Amino acid sequence: MTAALELAGLQQCRGEVTLPGSKSIANRALLMAALCQQGQQTRLTNVLRSDDTERMLEALTALGIAVGIDVKAGTTVTITGCGGHWQQVPSELQLGNAGTAIRPLTAVLSATLNDQTCVLTGNERMQERPLAALTDCLSAAGATIHYLSNEGYPPVQLAGGLQAGHLSIDGSASSQYISALLMALPLLAGDSILQLEGKVVSWPYIELTVAMLERFGIRVHQIGGQEFMIPGNQVYCSPGEYWIEGDASAASYWLAAGVLGGGPLRIHGIGQASIQGDLAFAGYLSGMGGNLQVDERFIDVQGGQLQAIDADLNAIPDAAMTFATLALFAQGTTHIRNIANWRIKETDRLHAMATELRKTGAVVEEFADSIRITPPVAIEHAAIATYDDHRMAMCFALLGFAPAGVRIIDPDCCSKTYPDFFREFNRLCR
Template sequence: MKIKKQTGLRGTLTVPGDKSISHRAVMFGALAKGTTRITHFLEGADCLSTISCFRKMGIEIERNQDQILVHGKGLHGLQAPSGILDVGNSGTTTRLISGILAGQNFSSEIDGDASIRTRPMKRIMAPLASMGADIISRNNNGCAPLIITGKPLHAVHYDSPVASAQVKSCVLLAGMYADGITSVTEPFLSRNHTEIMLNYFGAKVSSTGTSAAIYPEPVLEARDIVVPGDISSAAYFIAAGLLTPDSEILLKNVGINPTRAGILKVCRSMGADITLLNKNPEGEPTADLLIRTSSLKGTVIQGADIPTLIDEIPMIAVMAAFAQGTTIIQDAQELKVKESDRIAVMVDNLKRMGADIEGTDDGMIIHGGRPLHGAAIDSHLDHRVAMSFAVAGTICEGEMEIQDAQCVDISYPEFYKDLYLCGN
């Protein structure tokens, strides 16, 4: 994909449905009684992997033009899968479904693409094992393929060494099949979509500080779910609107859950002109975001803010390279175990553009304000890297060429079309 400089990005855009919420809606709908209707579902490759896995376990799921219908069979209604559960590139599918499978009365195997086979799964294997689960890594390397033999599970309290919604959700989902109250405490609060949605479906989940607890054997009832726009997908148009001269973009119905919306806090600290309109605080809070061209300055991003914006750091790094002054990103070692090592990949590609950036063990130091130029960018098949540099290409001088650009299909199949439309 080749990207050229633009000015005057204008228009109104509805970004795709939230990936995290789309995954969970299918999973919890499958475990509920009745038909769950999902509107604005993300038709990305990752979420389609979740649908495929549950179909293989006997759940009927219809994909209509404007709705997904999940015909749930209750908490104990899954069947032994008809073959290996292929999660594709989806870490969310892998880790959350493992918690569900651990408490079933059948065995299953989870596998995915080459990237998934390198993602760390010991972080879920350890707490599940403490609950009595039988989960092993086929290659004995703590990665997929995973073989899970369902067993009766015991309630535990798990102190997670990482602030990870996937780890927390895995334990809470296994806790539905345990013999008592299961709880998780994190070092910082990670995104809480699981807690919100499980309660909506009828489970009993309580949250205090960075801890969450779930009561066993809930009776989940089917629900109608309208998935808000994904703030991780909105991030690219937030950045494009702020950095491209003479721009004004309105993003409709974006999820602004505080455990996910750290990018808005960072943008404001950088001097961004962002106005929240039509705010709806119910359930998963949403708002329309009005983005106008701004002069950005460097900032410091660390600590409890990191889990609220971990997926947006590639885009933030690009913003920092165009901003005036120095931006420091730290406490973000989780970037090393995403679809790529995002610290190394962002540092390498931004240097190709002429940026003054250095990687650290847990983040980056970016001295912004240098003139940047187009370059040949290696996406490493990482959708967030590809989209971040596509935005950079609309701002820098010269032409940007992004290799393996279609990896954006993981989360935003219409991304390049939407970026082009905003500029025309």
């Protein structure tokens, strides 16, 4: 375990880096593969091996799914489908702090459990992350759900019972709730209408889910701006092999480092062919003055002179965090808007980001759903608390390009999604 990491005096970032597989895609693909027809196998390649995906793999194994991991290529995983008929149902699934595991499993198990009960729980932070928007929707549609501690939060006990019909959910908190329902509703006996209420956040992640469902043979019809029709009695079908593209959120750190460090830096695993909305980060960074070239499956970056950004980044909340630290190197005041859902992530990211940025001498204004950052004349050295949040650690690594440097406390929290991040950062940045 590394208690803290000092980074200072970095002047260049050059070479080539291959992104780990996307966490969002990996956990969706693992569950979809498990739901494929009985006995069908799906070979998933470039699977991210991190805390979050390990929690999903452990959960599927506990549910009786046959999981094969290639000994030589640990990122290749073969899943044998069960057709939604679990071989066994454990009394409890421990899901750590993996939102991309607990949310879809809550919906899918509500659709597939028959007279069985299973408790979904997680670590201390997970038990502070709200689940009510999803569970209220499921309960209204017949699912049997009991909170075991605090109302609206894990741990929850599920007992199935979800029925097809007209469902309505508040889309203003997390798109993961909507993705979870889109994965579960095709398994029901009848057709369903899913109505999204309020201003939907992170819409690209919903589009990602729909695109992935199509690859696994599931049809979802968008019949209005915020309304879907999901035919029932559908069967997940294995695509045979499924490549997990690189993590577009993780790409943001390298794109930023390539600008600050001059490049040339080539980032493999993400590009024009990506189905991830966080690819939009590259467009915003170009607009700030970054020199980027986006190919089909890689991006080249080579320096740039940065101007501040003022933008609504609701669609890319994870990647948007990188702009908060990049703001310290830009001319002018940066305003990142419509990011209220930062508050229900691994930590309250709005408050955490504001608190840590102020340590550098920046003038930071924290609002209910936005943050405004004016950089200091000279960035001051700071010991950055990471709040057991992988993205806080990776964002603040960029301060290594400031003459005063930075001290990252608990850099190992990156194991949640990118265990090798700082090893790669030290390799490429000098």
